[in-house]
Amino acid sequence: MSRPDISVNICGVRLKNPIIAASGTYGFGEEYTDLYPLEKLGGISCKGTTLLPKDGNIPPRIAETPSGILNSVGLQNPGVEHFINEDLPRLKRQDIAVIANIAGASIEDYEKTAARLDETDVDMIELNISCPNVKQGGATWGVTCAGAASVTKAVRNATKKPIMVKLTPNVTDITEIAKAVEAEGADAVSLINTLLGMRIDIHTRRPILHNNVGGLSGPAVFPVAVRMVWQVHNAVKIPVIGMGGIASAEDAVEMMLAGASAVQIGTAIFTDPYVPVKAAEGIEKYLSDNGIEKIGDIVGQVKPW
């Protein structure tokens, strides 16, 4: 058998392999270029970007947990103009799909950021709807169908770029949110963002994070993510990009069997920056070993009892 085809097409964007670096865990790629060419990855989802630069939350912003981390970075980023002028040109010189991940405190923030990116050659926009809606008292956009739909609709009207809406797992039924954003024109959904958690120092009785609470990620969340990807894959027609705790090629294959058309890898990169490269190579080997010609043939192919 010739080499299996591990390329994927997500809403018209070709990725040479299904591995994408997850937003917030890979910066804008620069720190990793000393280790390997970024082109070894199918894509990069850049650090969450807002209309104006943001300093993020007060430290401590990271707490270790069994098999994962809690973070409350608070969207520290240099702002969309810096991204467009400094990071995007460097990334676009390489053969890698560049995904801008955007966040906002108001609908206008999302609209303006998306409209600005529409004028660039970024390949796709990922909407982070796990941040607070300031006008609604800080409620997270993505925890209600109405909130998730309103952001998606606004961004859909602001850009012709493919839009991937990133869902929060901190909801009662993630399939309802997925259907709501699909109805407003999302081209894909990505999931999961982090699970809300908390840790306390028993000696000081202070929460370890200055923000008190933070988002849990890493291998600890993997089974939750697989379950949600499977549920959402069965609820919508648009592609699902799976993430949450992936740390190996085997995890990536499992996520794709659950229904992911491509995957993102985040926290695992902190312990081994080569995980995305090894995962891409391992997926190809899995297909060869099992006589599968193309990666698309495993997507959603779990056989439920």
Ligand SMILES: Cc1cc2nc3c(=O)[nH]c(=O)nc-3n(C[C@H](O)[C@H](O)[C@H](O)COP(=O)(O)O)c2cc1C
């Ligand atoms: C330190 C850190 C920063 C993150 N920043 C962002 C962000 O800016 N935007 C976003 O959509 N997700 C962000 N995430 C969430 C990840 O992209 C991903 O959804 C989550 O961590 C689950 O995947 P993982 O277990 O592979 O890390 C961040 C995660 C971590 C650990």
